Amino acid sequence: MRRGLGRWARRVGLTLLVLVALVFVVSGAYLGWDRLDPVRLAVVPPGSTVDAAGVRTHVEHWPAAHPSGRAPLVLVHGFAESTYVWSRVAPLLAADRDVYAYDVRDSGFTDRVPPYDLAADTDQLAGVVAALGLDRPVVVGHSSGVAIALSLALRAPASIRGVVAANGDGTPYFGGDARDGAGSGGGARWLLVDPVAPAVVTAVVRHRAPIRSIVAAQCGPGCPVDDAAIDRWRAPFLEPGAVDALVTVLRSPLIGLTDAQERAVTVPTAIVYCSEDGSFGRAEALAMAERLHTERVVELPGARHLALLGDPERFAATLRPEIDALGGR
Template structure:
């Protein structure tokens, strides 16, 4: 009996090794084929490049239609996002103030330049404000971008007039005790994202429009553009040289973010926006975030999803404008 078990285990082990070798070989062959037949997307990317703390950073600028002396806005995209996520919202906010958006290092059309850490991302944002000669803007961080915006506010309160955490609380911690790091860093995730398997899977996804279209639609709702041109704006950064490699390098690490205690130490005026159908950041989480940030400025968009700023830009802008007015007043509405 023991011999049978050992023989079965040996055969099973050999079979598993063979399967792994076959999968890795196929992944390697797929990447080799992709190198020979890469996908090229024809998409116009507006904006320009500036040096932000040593990082070649892609920036878009929407000048104020009717300048009013209001603080400029700087928009920070979240995980795997680019300036495109603000493309419908920014023109609506530029009615009375200058609006800027940029690609965080490793994403979009900014340099794929490590290290991909919160400290480095904060350096980039501070460098961007210096490069653009912006004095105390209001920074709106979407999703994980909220972590970068709040990190700068914590590090240098005088650099910003206020911060809006939109569809994200700026922390990577979950669970009842708020100490479990969210995403990245685990052994399984590290193995899955390593070459050649990780690059082959992600490359296979971004080579085709439909997976991206379905993912965007699920996070955005019926108002989101999902035509081929819009989908290509999402795909283009990852199809550029180094795009997939950078995404996987970021994915192997824990999510960037502040701790709850660090958020409680933020003393600049803040505001929070959530969407009721956002599975990653709902109204309950928004209220908890506002409590840590000592603010009463909380807005919720009923029926909206994570990418409401792209799918429902009019509603999002209508919720954001009163918050911007309050933040510009210089008084932090505290509980």
């Protein structure tokens, strides 16, 4: 009986070993083919570039339609996003003030310049504010971009008027403390090995269907999912070095502040969350508000994580009073 079990175990082990080897071989071959026949999209993003703390950074600017002297806005996107996520809501926010958005150093059409960590991301945001000559703007962060906005508020509170946190709590663990281990990236990170991880990411971004599915699920029925819109999402990830940068970020701990750091933030803050956002809801928003010592917590009913793109009119209407309350007048 034991001999039979031993033979069975050896066969299973050998089969698994062969399958793993096959996955590695196929992944390497796929990456080799991709290098010989790369996909490149003729997407030219609007905007310009500035040097932000040594990083050539893509920036978009929406001038105020009716200048009022109100403080400018700087918009910070989240993980695997770009300035494109602000493209529908930014013109609405620019009704009476200048609005700027930029691509974080691991995303969009900004140069990929490691390290991809919160300190470097904060340097870049400070560099953007300085390069554009902005006088104490209000910073709006979306998803993981909230961490970057709050990090600058903690480091240089006199440089900004306030922070609006949209669909993210600025921590890598969504309401728990760092000691729970959730900020480490999870137990599945061992799967992110070469050449498997780059091959999987490459396969995803080479095709519209998976991107369309992800965007539609996070965005809702009002989101543009035509080919041109999906290509706006894909194009930055098809730039040379983009997949390698994304895989590096996926292998790293999620960026974020600790609970204690958030409690030390002194600039005015406001929190916006969407009722249908599975990653950041009412409980997380209220816990964050306690840490930030703010009573400004607003819900956008019936909206999802990417409401800024899928429901820009309501998203802008929800943001505007919070921006004004933070000294944006």
